[in-house]
Structures are given as C-alpha cells and as structure tokens.
Amino acid sequence: MVVYSFYIFDRHTECIYTRRWTPRPLSSAKPARPQSGGSVLSNGDANTVAAGRRGLSKEDDAKLVFGTIFSLRGLVQKLGGDDNNFVSYRTGEYKLHYYETPTRLKFVMLTDTKVPNLRLHLHQIWANLYIEYVVKNPLSPVEHPGGIGVANELFEGTLERFKVTSIDSIGER
Amino acid sequence: PTMSLPDPSTTQNEGYVSATCFDLLLIELVPMAYRIAADLAAKEEVWLASKRRTNLGVGGIGGTAPGLDEEELRETVFFRLDSIGYRVGLALAERFSRERPRFTDPLDVIKFLCKDLWVVVFRKQIDNLKTNHRGVYVLTDNNFKPLKNMSLEKAGAGRSRETMMQQAQPFLYFPAGVIRGVLSALGIQASVVAETSELPGATFQIRTVGSKP
Numbered sequence: 111m112v113v114y115s116f117y118i119f120d121r122h123t124e125c126i127y128t129r130r131w132t133p134r135p136l137s138s139a140k141p142a143r144p145q146s147g148g149s150v151l152s153n154g155d156a157n158t159v160a161a162g163r164r165g166l167s168k169e170d171d172a173k174l175v176f177g178t179i180f181s182l183r184g185l186v187q188k189l190g191g192d193d194n195n196f197v198s199y200r201t202g203e204y205k206l207h208y209y210e211t212p213t214r215l216k217f218v219m220l221t222d223t224k225v226p227n228l229r230l231h232l233h234q235i236w237a238n239l240y241i242e243y244v245v246k247n248p249l250s251p252v253e254h255p256g257g258i259g260v261a262n263e264l265f266e267g268t269l270e271r272f273k274v275t276s277i278d279s280i281g282e283r
Numbered sequence: 284p285t286m287s288l289p290d291p292s293t294t295q296n297e298g299y300v301s302a303t304c305f306d307l308l309l310i311e312l313v314p315m316a317y318r319i320a321a322d323l324a325a326k327e328e329v330w331l332a333s334k335r336r337t338n339l340g341v342g343g344i345g346g347t348a349p350g351l352d353e354e355e356l357r358e359t360v361f362f363r364l365d366s367i368g369y370r371v372g373l374a375l376a377e378r379f380s381r382e383r384p385r386f387t388d389p390l391d392v393i394k395f396l397c398k399d400l401w402v403v404v405f406r407k408q409i410d411n412l413k414t415n416h417r418g419v420y421v422l423t424d425n426n427f428k429p430l431k432n433m434s435l436e437k438a439g440a441g442r443s444r445e446t447m448m449q450q451a452q453p454f455l456y457f458p459a460g461v462i463r464g465v466l467s468a469l470g471i472q473a474s475v476v477a478e479t480s481e482l483p484g485a486t487f488q489i490r491t492v493g494s495k496p
Contacts, residue, residue, distance in 0.1 A: 246303070246432045248310045248454050249447070264434035 111280045113273055114204060114220040117175055118240070118260065121214035125172035126254040127261060129269065175218055179208055198227055211236055221277070231276055239268050302406075309429060312364060313453045320359040361456050368460020375461065376468035379403055389491065392469045393420050400465055404458075418491040422462075427485035429454050434482070451479050462487055 118127040179196070186196040198207045200223055207225075209217045209232035217232040243265040244250050250259030379400060386392045397409035401424070411423035433454075435447050455477035463475045472492040479485045 243432050243434065246306055246310070247434060248313065248429065249433050249435055249450050261436050262434040263436070264432065 111225045111278055112222045113277055114222070115171075116220075116269075116273075117172055117216075117218040119172075119176055119179075119216040119218070120254060122253075122255075123176065123180070124255065124257075125169075125176065126257045128168055128172055129266075130168075131273075175206075175220075176216075178206075179216065179218060183208075183210070197229060207232060209233055209236070215240075225277075225280060228277065231272075234276075235269065235272065239265060239272060243268065306428075309457065310454075312367070312457055313360070316360040316363045316453070317356070319363065320356055323359075324356075357453070360453055364453065364456035365460035365463070368457040368462075369464040369467070371457075372461040372464020372466075373468045374464075375400065375404070376465040380469065386469055389418075389471055390414070392466065392471055393422075393489070395469070396462065396465055397422060404461065420489040420491075422487040422489065423484065424486075425484045427458075427479070427483055429458065430479060430483040430485060447482065448479060451482060452477075455479065455485060458485075459487060462489065466491075 112131075114130070114132050116127075116129040117125060120126045182199065183196045186194050195210070196208055198205060200206075203223070204220050205223050205225055207219045207221065207228040209229050211217075215236065217236060219228055219232060221228065243262065244254075244260050247259070247262065247264075250262065254260050380395065383395070386395065393412065393414070397412055401407065401409050405424075405428040407424075407426070407428075409422045410425045411421075413421040413423075430451060433447075433451060435450070459475040459477040463473060466473050466475075466489070474490045474492075476488045476490075477485060478488070
C-alpha cells in the first residue's frame with residue numbers, strides 16, 4: 111500500500127502541515143524522498159521537481175486539496191443532511207481519505223486505490239500523535255499560522271513510524 | 284472518636300482529575316508568567332514616563348531602558364514561577380506527609396521527595412539520586428513529564444539544540460520551586476537549580492544551607 115501524501119488543515123482553513131512520499135519522476139535516478147514542512151517555508155525548486163505528475167508547488171497543492179474537501183463536505187451535507195459526512199473519494203489513480211475533528215481540524219491523506227478506508231488511522235494520528243506532540247508540546251504555540259510548531263521532531267518521527275508500521279503494511283498479511 | 288473525612292485518594296471513581304488538564308495548566312504557566320512580566324514592565328514604563336513629565340523628582344530610577352531586557356525578563360519569570368512552585372510545594376508536603384513519622388535525617392526527606400512526592404506529582408519516581416553526603420544532592424529524572432512531549436522543528440542541528448535547552452529551561456522553574464517548598468516544609472532550607480542537558484531528561488541540584496560543595 112502506497113501513501114502519497116498527508117495534509118493537516120486547521121480551523122482557520124490554513125494548511126499547517128504537509129508531508130509527501132511521492133516517488134520522483136522517472137527522469138531523475140534518485141530514490142523516493144519524503145518532503146515535509148509548513149506550506150510557507152518550502153524550497154521552491156525541489157518541490158516543483160518532486161511534485162511529479164501534478165507539477166504544482168506545495169502551496170497550490172495544499173490549496174487545491176483544501177478547496178476540494180471543503181466543497182465536497184458542503185455538498186454532502188446539503189444532499190444528505192447535516193449528519194452525513196464526506197469520508198473518502200476514489201479516482202482511477204488515487205484515493206483521498208478525510209477525517210475532521212470536532213474542533214474543525216482536517217486530516218487528509220492520499221493513497222493508492224487499493225487501500226481500505228483509513229479514517230480510523232487518521233483518527234489515531236490525531237489522537238495519539240497530533241494531540242501528544244503538538245497540542246501538549248510546551249514549545250509549540252496555540253495557533254499555528256503558516257504551520258509553526260507542527261512539524262517538530264517528535265511529531266514527524268512518530269508519524270513516519272506510524273505510517274510504516276500501520277499503513278504500509280496493510281494487505282501484506 | 285476520630286473525624287472521618289472522605290479521603291480523595293481512597294474513594295473509588297471520585298476525586299479524579301484529568302491528567303491532561305493538569306499538564307496543559309502547567310504548560311500555560313510559563314507563557315503567562317512572561318505575559319505578566321511584560322505587562323508589568325510596560326505599566327511601569329508608563330508610570331515612570333508620567334512621573335518624569337510631572338517632574339516629581341523620580342526620574343532616572345532604574346535607567347531609561349524601555350521595558351525589561353532579556354535577562355531581567357527571565358529573572359522576573361523565574362522569580363514568579365519559583366514562588367508559585369514554592370507555595371505549592373509547601374502545601375503538597377503538608378498533605379502527603381500525613382501518615383509518616385517525623386523525618387530524622389535529611390536523606391530521608393530527600394528520599395521521600397524522590398519516591399513518594401515525585402509519584403504524586405509526576406506519576407513516576409526519580410531515576411537517580413546522587414549525594415556527596417555533605418548537603419548536596421543531585422536528582423536525575425530521565426523522562427521528566429513536562430519535557431516529555433517537547434520538541435522543535437529540526438532547523439539546523441547544532442544551534443537549535445541550544446535554543447531548545449534555553450526554551451525548555453523556564454518549564455523547569457516551577458518544579459524547582461515545588462522541590463524547594465517541599466524541603467522547606469519538612470525543615471530543610473535549600474537552593475534548587477534545575478537543568479536539562481538532553482530532552483526529556485532533567486536534573487535538579489539541591490544545595491542545602493550550610494553544605495560544602
């Protein structure tokens with residue numbers, strides 16, 4: 111199971127965390143390299159190359175994803191009533207998983223199409239990683255404009271481990 | 284007949300407080316102390332300025348530096364947090380040394396601090412205790428609770444370690460004050476210096492009055 115990318119949006123509709131595991135395009139010989147960090151502080155050159163098929167910068171990417179989930183969420187609620195919640199969507203190339211907390215924090219993950227729904231995993235990322243290492247981090251501010259305080263060592267390290275142990279191994283029983 | 288007051292530590296399913304609430308409260312202590320210090324400094328500056336204007340002969344006290352500089356700010360914050368910790372420590376010692384006989388030896392007091400009190404406040408014991416038997420004790424906690432979830436973005440290894448230690452320091456002032464309060468309540472006057480050289484560990488150096496280094 112391949113995870114392509116992961117985003118967190120806060121309740122002010124700002125992207126506070128992005129993480130990419132997309133393999134680089136075939137033209138370069140380097141192996142897949144994870145890129146991370148707040149959307150504002152990204153390195154322009156490396157991103158446009160590693161953006162792969164989409165060819166967008168990180169900021170545009172995050173905005174596009176946010177626009178999509180925001181519209182879909184609104185649509186779903188209008189069509190099915192307030193209790194209905196948008197959970198995931200699948201295209202020919204990828205599947206997008208969505209989890210929103212009561213505090214309007216939004217977790218989005220893009221994976222390949224064969225992955226079952228990862229809502230539970232996103233919930234775990236929120237409860238066990240985000241809460242522990244961002245909310246309860248004395249050095250991380252309460253609000254995260256531009257992603258400040260989210261991409262710290264403990265959070266990224268445990269996120270990486272979680273991804274490897276829980277998600278990459280789905281279906282490899 | 285003895286009065287039997289309900290003891291929160293023995294009643295079941297009552298008297299529990301969320302550990303997260305406690306953690307978040309302690310975390311907020313430090314920014315609050317900084318805000319209060321900056322606020323008071325600003326007010327003092329306004330007051331001084333108004334005095335100078337009305338020429339009441341006050342002018343010139345404490346220099347004319349606008350507000351406090353970094354060092355003074357840190358000292359104010361230290362003093363505030365340490366005092367808060369001291370009062371809390373006094374009360375904690377009062378409450379949790381109830382069932383024990385009087386402490387005869389300073390070492391017993393330190394052991395009480397390391398085992399019983401640390402468990403009450405931080406849910407674990409001190410990992411290491413060293414002493415020179417002449418009044419200096421060094422307590423080491425390898426996984427200190429307030430520092431457990433602390434980390435920063437890894438922007439450039441060398442320099443960020445220092446800044447991380449610097450930023451982590453204020454979160455040790457309150458626990459250091461608690462230690463000082465506990466010791467004082469049990470009869471030991473001491474000074475406490477808290478340091479962290481590697482997150483999430485912390486060391487507390489206790490120097491009792493009249494000790495030799």
